């Protein structure tokens with residue numbers, strides 16, 4: 271399938287209220303041409319509202335949405351050149367697969383002779399060649415999802431919007447489709463905005479992730495930056511597992527339980543907290559290495575999870591921290607038991623200080 275030129279999207283100070291509910295509180299976001307941007311946030315955070323505003327199904331109260339150098343905010347959905355996969359597919363149950371996929375072409379008054387070829391091409395792209403005559407009710411969840419996708423891409427949109435397209439699928443199929451969608455994006459090259467509330471899905475698929483909470487963007491960054499340098503406590507909590515511990519600023523020194531913490535970057539201004547990812551923490555025997563911060567504690571609980579084990583350790587100041595341990599033979603689980611006194615090591619590069627505030 272050949273692709274038309276991708277377009278950048280520039281969202282500026284967009285607001286939307288439903289009565290007293292402020293669904294979007296001044297969202298600004300620049301998405302590059304051909305970029306795969308994931309919009310990640312909890313239920314009710316405003317993801318669908320923002321996607322519907324980009325597609326043209328929702329009119330913002332204020333702000334601007336530009337595709338390239340063109341203001342889109344006043345143009346109707348079918349004039350925006352945007353393909354959309356809705357939360358829950360929204361297929362027409364009384365039409366067969368081919369007629370569902372052909373629908374956007376009819377809306378755009380494409381000639382019949384062309385329609386058949388374009389539908390066949392779209393179905394082939396999503397690996398449903400030959401399924402045109404099937405009724406929607408005769409499809410599995412994953413096949414319905416692919417029909418919705420074929421309908422979104424059949425007219426070769428310059429922008430593709432997807433709202434939690436995989437949420438109805440089981441874990442195996444979802445993970446398979448994540449990779450398939452990523453490959454499809456690489457092949458077609460469309461600017462893509464992908465909504466999910468699943469943090470692992472966002473980390474897997476996105477070029478950049480925009481984290482949203484209560485209608486406000488919290489951070490826009492690469493998956494690695496979002497995971498390793500969260501902008502605030504909300505982002506640190508929402509993406510991945512973390513222990514967030516209190517620290518005290520003492521001039522230029524940051525102290526945890528009285529001890530100076532070694533870090534590689536200067537901490538942000540204002541009240542701080544220490545964020546520890548469980549897999550970055552390790553049991554150590556030698557507590558004197560320069561490149562690690564060490565903590566003494568007691569093992570409270572061990573939770574065996576097959577590929578790894580989660581260990582909860584109470585530190586000397588009474589706070590609890592989680593450590594993810596390897597389960598391989600000869601690893602820490604051979605010697606660590608509940609109640610043991612242990613020393614934990616955290617590499618200075620993994621010692622991340624974040625603003626203590628909950629939200630942006």
Ligand SMILES: Nc1ncnc2c1ncn2[C@@H]1O[C@H](COP(=O)(O)OP(=O)(O)OP(=O)(O)O)[C@@H](O)[C@H]1O
Nearest residue numbers: 288291293311312313314315316317318319320467
């Ligand atoms: N048509 C509407 N009328 C009134 N309130 C609405 C309407 N649509 C959305 N809202 C409210 O706006 C807020 C944002 O909703 P939105 O659907 O954008 O959330 P979401 O992030 O997509 O959530 P989910 O993950 O559950 O799909 C919510 O508080 C929701 O109840």
Ligand SMILES: [Mg+2]
Nearest residue numbers: 317318319357
């Ligand atoms: Mg939604």
